[in-house]
Amino acid sequence: DSSRAVQYEQAHGNEFTDIDCPMYADYKHMERYGQRTDAKKPLIQCEYAHAMGNSQGGFKEYWDLIRKYPNLQGGFIWDFVDQSVRWKGKDGVTIYAYGGDFNRYDGSDKNFCDNGLISPDRVPNPHMYEVGYYYQNIWTTPADLKNGEVNVYNENFFRDLSAYYMDWQLLANGKVIRTGRVENLNVAPQQTAKVKLNIGKTCECKEWLLNVTYRLKNREGLLPAGYAVAKDQLILNPYKAPAMDLKNVEVVNTPTVAPQIQENDWRYLIINGDNFRLEFNKHTGYLNRYNVAGTELMNEDAELAPNFWRAPTDNDFGAGLQQKFAAWKNPGLKLTSFKWETVDNQTVVRAEYEMKNVSAKLDLTYVINNKGAVKVTQKMTADPQAKVSHMFRFGMQMQMPKTFETVEYYGRGPVENYSDRNHCTDLGLYRQSVDEQFYSYIRPQETGTKTDIRWWKQLDDAGRGLQIVADAPFSASALHYTIESLDDGWDKGQSHSPEVKEANLTNLCIDKAQMGLGCVNSWGAWPLPQYQLPYGDYEFTFILTPVQHGIEIE
Incomplete structure (x- = not known):
């Protein structure tokens, strides 16, 4: 073809x-x-x-x-x-x-x-x-949402909506608060009708969403009664990202103690605190040990490192992006400065890098509070005179032990989704396994990403792990595969997803953004410009908070 x-x-x-x-x-x-x-x-x-x-x-x-x-x-x-x-x-x-x-x-x-x-x-x-989703023939748009009024458009040419009923859900920060049903939809072909829903009161303190689903009243052919033929999600009150001001956790009648810094080791900067231990490699500037309450949150020899690459998709290979973007696979990161200090009873670590292969500078800043939470800021400054390719993603990745098999998140799901292919997915609360994140495409490639994430938890069976929040909705993925194992390299190879062996780890990617997928063709077309990541300045801030029994440590 x-x-x-x-x-x-x-x-x-x-x-x-x-x-x-x-x-x-x-x-x-x-x-x-x-x-x-x-x-x-x-x-x-x-x-x-x-x-x-x-x-x-x-x-x-x-x-x-x-x-x-x-x-x-x-x-x-x-x-x-x-x-x-x-x-x-x-x-x-x-x-x-x-x-x-x-x-x-x-x-x-x-x-x-x-x-x-x-x-x-x-x-x-x-x-x-x-x-x-885009083939559905019933569409819902806001009318007067605060009063529960929506517009229902029947895109069919020859049938009204009497064969369907509407289910609706009101969500606050992803949690279902109220539900209802509209049994009779009096909407003629190619017409719009206003429908009143008894959604009750909302506030501005949370993100409020309205889910509507249209279902068959009776069986039609192969479709059973209750089958969903159309859906939409409407925003009543938009999401507001949390303040990224990481504070110490104060206990009544107990003085706040700053984390202790051990500077005498030639290879590692060691930071000890109340039931936690972090280690930074002085030669790379990367966090490479994260222990909380005796639980190792990172694999041995793993690191929280910048990441600009994905395993190229078939469309990426068709456009030759695995070669055009190749500099970002190894941008030539070289540590030029590594410093640390105590500020307001918190540890601040700063690492500065040159990235010669992409003519840019990168700064990583870590702020660590008295309970082992870490605020990470990744900032890239590009050379405005340089001619450097776009990149696949801007973010960081770390390898956790494979036992961190559970994903809980508030974002788009349940299936994988990307910046230019996430309209069929609803914002909500999801709990999945890492095994479920990998999709076995015929040929191995990028898979498993979720977008518009408000928070993400990576947990083991005991509910221990990490929670991630960011300064804006972000994307993330967790796989038992490394990016390298899913990447054919310079040219597309004779590879198959089932032949790629799982790694003994959970590879967690945390991204400000990832380039879209595209669909115009698979032999040269790029995603639309609004879904690309052109060369330029980027900044991304997120907070890693230790979790015990599924609850953030406070």
């Missing part, structure tokens, strides 16, 4: 005539046709939104255009299903095989037969949920 699309583009230049039924036209071309007043027929893309690997980022923007312009009718996503066969790979591991797996003689375009919304065994790939 990639060669077919390239041939089409070379022949037509992606320009439209009345007889065109284009493939892989981007947003600008779609909008140009949408604005035409002389079009004699609607535009339907015969192939578009290439669904290869971890993709479908930017599908929203396609459908914003399609719904905006009457002469844009839609298109056929390439493809419906990953077209691989169950096979035996290395060491007898069951894989889904693709071109190049069967012998070394057949012509091959590697995994270009795997560009489906669903996997070969008909399990939906994560990106299918985004498509399903």
Whole structure:
């Protein structure tokens, strides 16, 4: 399909005539046709939104255009299903095989037969949920939310909404507070009706959200009664990030004692406090031990380190980003200054770096309170004269013991989501395992990220671990795989997700942002500009707070 699309583009230049039924036209071309007043027929893309690997980022923007312009009718996503066969790979591991797996003689375009919304065994790939959301035909928008009024638009052309009922939930900071149901929806085809919900009072002290779901009253074909055919999430009161002013925990009639600093070790800066011990490597400037109440929160020889890289997706490889962004894989970090001091009964550690390979400077600042909580500020200053590529992400990563298997978070879920593919996911409270974060794409690549996170906890079976909050909604992931193990390197290899062995760790990535996924095609297109991370200045602040029995230590 990639060669077919390239041939089409070379022949037509992606320009439209009345007889065109284009493939892989981007947003600008779609909008140009949408604005035409002389079009004699609607535009339907015969192939578009290439669904290869971890993709479908930017599908929203396609459908914003399609719904905006009457002469844009839609298109056929390439493809419906990953077209691989169950096979035996290395060491007898069951894989889904693709071109190049069967012998070394057949012509091959590697995994270009795997560009489906669903996997070969008909399990939906994560990106299918985004498509399903934008294909729904009932839409909810605010009317007067404070008084519980919403607008319900019936996008169907030939049926009213009498076959459905609406369930609604009112959430405060992710927790369901009230629920209700509207049995009768009197909305004619292509019409909007105002619906009053008895949501009660809210306040400005919390984030308030309204979830609405439309369900079948009776069975229709393969769909059972109660099946959800559409949904939306509306904001009544927006999220406000917490103050990043880390304070000491004061106890009545007990003086606050600053953490003790041991400076006599040539390799480590050791910080001891009330039931905690932190160690920084003086040669790297990184935190590489975090022990609280006898629990090691970091693997031996692990470190909390800056991270600008992801395991490239199929779309990344198609655009050659694994080569264009290569400097960020090893930006040439060199420690130039490492200092520490006690300020207001807290320890402050500062590390400064040069990043010669990307012509930038990086500062890491750690503020440690009397209970072992750490405020981390990562600040990059770019050279405005340098010509340096974009990057995949801006954040940090650390390796925790594998026993930290539980993820609790308040953010978008439950399926993985990215900056340009998170509209099908709802903000809410989720509890999942690290095993559940990894999705076995046909070929290993970036997976498991969640966006718009308010807080994230990484816990063991006893409820011990860390909570992360940041100065703005952030993204994170936790996998039993390293980024390196999912990365094919300079060129796409003959790799398969089931053949990648789990590591004896939980790799926690904490990001200010990660680049989007894109979906225009898998042979050159980038995500839309608003989902890219161009070279420039960045700053990210987050707080790591030790947790005992699922509760932050205070």
